[in-house]
Amino acid sequence: MGNAERAVRVDLAACYRLAARFGWADVIYTHISARVPGEDAFLMNPYGLGFHEITASNLLKVGFDGTVHTPSEHGLNRAGFVIHGGLLGARPDLACVLHTHTRDGVAVSALKGGLLPLSQFAMFYWGRVAYHDYEGAATDEAERVRLVADLGPHRIMILRNHGLITCGRTIAEALVTMDQINKACAVQIAAMRTGAELTMPGEDACRRTEVYASNDGPPAGAMEWAMFLRTLDREEPDYRT
Numbered sequence: 057m058g059n060a061e062r063a064v065r066v067d068l069a070a071c072y073r074l075a076a077r078f079g080w081a082d083v084i085y086t087h088i089s090a091r092v093p094g095e096d097a098f099l100m101n102p103y104g105l106g107f108h109e110i111t112a113s114n115l116l117k118v119g120f121d122g123t124v125h126t127p128s129e130h131g132l133n134r135a136g137f138v139i140h141g142g143l144l145g146a147r148p149d150l151a152c153v154l155h156t157h158t159r160d161g162v163a164v165s166a167l168k169g170g171l172l173p174l175s176q177f178a179m180f181y182w183g184r185v186a187y188h189d190y191e192g193a194a195t196d197e198a199e200r201v202r203l204v205a206d207l208g209p210h211r212i213m214i215l216r217n218h219g220l221i222t223c224g225r226t227i228a229e230a231l232v233t234m235d236q237i238n239k240a241c242a243v244q245i246a247a248m249r250t251g252a253e254l255t256m257p258g259e260d261a262c263r264r265t266e267v268y269a270s271n272d273g274p275p276a277g278a279m280e281w282a283m284f285l286r287t288l289d290r291e292e293p294d295y296r297t
């Protein structure tokens with residue numbers, strides 16, 4: 057295994073551990089993937105392990121053609137292959153795809169109006185959230201074309217009646233974006249639950265907030281990532297093994 061793959065394995069394992077800490081795991085059912093640099097392959101969790109059990113060495117290496125290159129007692133999650141292989145295969149600018157079924161994310165995905173700019177968390181991504189209609193469990197490769205088309209140029213997609221996807225030019229970017237979007241969903245659901253009238257900021261305020269967090273700059277999350285790794289290295293360093 058090359059140094060580049062080894063480095064991605066360590067970072068992706070860290071991402072799984074952090075996702076577990078954030079409470080984003082849904083038993084064994086969702087997935088996070090990262091591209092193997094210079095190869096037609098990506099890394100993903102073996103089907104059957106919890107996010108908290110992922111290590112650098114137990115991640116599956118999967119070719120974009122569906123070949124599993126890593127011997128494992130666990131299989132490949134078919135829906136995970138369809139979603140992650142489809143998006144990473146079609147978008148060479150993306151290094152990482154993160155998919156969750158958090159309660160707040162699924163709740164917002166079920167709302168006709170989708171994610172509303174009710175908080176800064178949401179306004180950071182104003183106009184940059186894509187939507188994909190639910191078609192059943194994503195086990196049919198034909199759905200890939202529509203997943204890719206619906207994502208368009210964006211890096212965030214709400215899977216209606218299903219959950220959230222964030223993509224990153226780095227693993228850190230996918231992680232910090234999911235954190236913000238999930239918080240945006242949580243705030244929206246909490247505010248709506250009160251039943252009180254909601255204040256919607258004007259378009260100018262939304263645009264200024266989006267520009268502040270513009271996606272044209274360097275990938276987000278480098279400083280946050282360093283902080284997260286310090287914590288993991290202190291408290292659960294086995295993710296590197």
Ligand SMILES: [Zn+2]
Binds near residue numbers: 085086156157219
């Ligand atoms: Zn899912």
